[in-house]
Amino acid sequence: MITLEQLRYRWPKHDIDTIHIEQLQIQQGERIFLFGPSGTGKSTLLGLLAGIHRPTLGKISILNQDLTSLSNAKRDQFRADHIGTIFQNFNLLAYLNPLENVMLGCHFSTLRTNKAVQQHGSVKQAARHLLAQLGISEPLLHHSVGELSIGQQQRIVAARAVIGKPELIIADEPTSALDADNRAAFINLLFEQATQCNATLLFVSHDQSLAPMFSRQLSLAEINQRDEKV
Numbered sequence: 001m002i003t004l005e006q007l008r009y010r011w012p013k014h015d016i017d018t019i020h021i022e023q024l025q026i027q028q029g030e031r032i033f034l035f036g037p038s039g040t041g042k043s044t045l046l047g048l049l050a051g052i053h054r055p056t057l058g059k060i061s062i063l064n065q066d067l068t069s070l071s072n073a074k075r076d077q078f079r080a081d082h083i084g085t086i087f088q089n090f091n092l093l094a095y096l097n098p099l100e101n102v103m104l105g106c107h108f109s110t111l112r113t114n115k116a117v118q119q120h121g122s123v124k125q126a127a128r129h130l131l132a133q134l135g136i137s138e139p140l141l142h143h144s145v146g147e148l149s150i151g152q153q154q155r156i157v158a159a160r161a162v163i164g165k166p167e168l169i170i171a172d173e174p175t176s177a178l179d180a181d182n183r184a185a186f187i188n189l190l191f192e193q194a195t196q197c198n199a200t201l202l203f204v205s206h207d208q209s210l211a212p213m214f215s216r217q218l219s220l221a222e223i224n225q226r227d228e229k230v
């Protein structure tokens, strides 16, 4: 599903590579817990996989598509079609209600729109269905997202990430603002959604207590060589 080969990424003005991974393979449907000390490059790696950053060297292939051979516009389209993202800062649009925020997950992708329409008749119905599954009740759908609790906002972000069934879900510390009970509940929700989409889940967290819930634990320190000077 994901193959990395000789992947290197160096931020401008840095004199070492933040990411140097010789080889990594992730299979469809795996639930990966990616961990490592702060500043070791977890978010950088997620940005590379999401096609937000372009590798300095090497190859990233997702669903047999070599991301490195795509133009910026095509990489953006690939992300919109195949990758659901959940980032720390949520990126919800404050002036839209929960339903509209979830529908945004399909906005840039005909592929995901078609999947949502096929399953639920319309993107709006798909968003409604997901929010109901995630416990966001009907009256909340008409509030602006800024009026909702952090836990509710996280569920909206999760719904936006999975609407239209993307094959890969990338989550960067999505549970850092939650207490232990809500953290486990949120991850279970994410697993349920990933199972329904047959999606691969790549989840970054510092919280080692969550690691056993996942099918594979990946230490960035172990796979990343971060050697000096190329």
Ligand SMILES: Nc1ncnc2c1ncn2[C@@H]1O[C@H](COP(=O)(O)OP(=O)(O)OP(=O)(O)O)[C@@H](O)[C@H]1O
Binding pocket: 011, 012, 018, 036, 037, 038, 039, 040, 041, 042, 043, 044, 045
């Ligand atoms: N926009 C940027 N410009 C330049 N350097 C950056 C940028 N973002 C991250 N870096 C550098 O890349 C390295 C890895 O940062 P990254 O955010 O990927 O680590 P992380 O493991 O996700 O950290 P944390 O656990 O604290 O979120 C750091 O040395 C950081 O300074």
